[in-house]
Amino acid sequence: MNLADCYRVLGLRSGASFDEIKASYRRLVRRYHPDVSTGEQQTHDKFIEVTQAYKLLLNELVRPTPSVVSPTPVSAGTRSPAKSAPAPTVTPAANRKPPVRVNPHLSPQEQRLKVDSYQQLQHLLKQQRFPRAIALVEGLAKRIPHDPEIKQWQAIVYQQWGRRLIQDHQLDKARIYLKKALQTDPHNRSLWAEVERDFRYMEQIV
Secondary structure, eight states: OOHHHHHHHTTOOTTOOHHHHHHHHHHHHHHHOTTTSOOOHHHHHHHHHHHHHHHHHHHHHSOOOOOSSOOOOOOOOOOOTTSOOOOOOOOOGGGOOOOOOOOTTSOHHHHHHHHHHHHHHHHHHHTTOHHHHHHHHHHHHHHSTTOHHHHHHHHHHHHHHHHHHHHTTOHHHHHHHHHHHHHHSTTOHHHHHHHHHHHHHHHHHO
């Protein structure tokens, strides 16, 4: 898909502004999102096409900001749909250990809790103990509900667990957690790319 195709898919003229691109993308995603669509294949394909177009334009216009915790990208080659692709590898986000951001709106006790929970989360992800990791990060999100970084961690854990469920061929359950990941952190571009990869792989193995 070239840039002209991207603008066309989003219903925009070539050279549209970043704000126009973002507004059109949000409008189309609301229309074709798996949570609101009827589950028709054509609608799902349109959702993927819109997301691809937005991502390509975004990469062209804006240098992405790296996330504090993000899914580790899976090496991807060009594959024929007729061939069976290997399952995306579950690579724990724990391999990266960036410092936890200091949130000035948190009390010292809350910031300490956040740091301690982050370290526990890294350990659980490294051991691929995803249900325990989910319980930990959901509890943390309830204790500190307005910290965007914690929401990001929560979404990452959902996505990683969804990917593991795909490997275990629990596809219905995997879809639930992948959708929860997008709902929890809807503006994380790298997360969208990974979830899109997961949905594509599920299409190939069904």
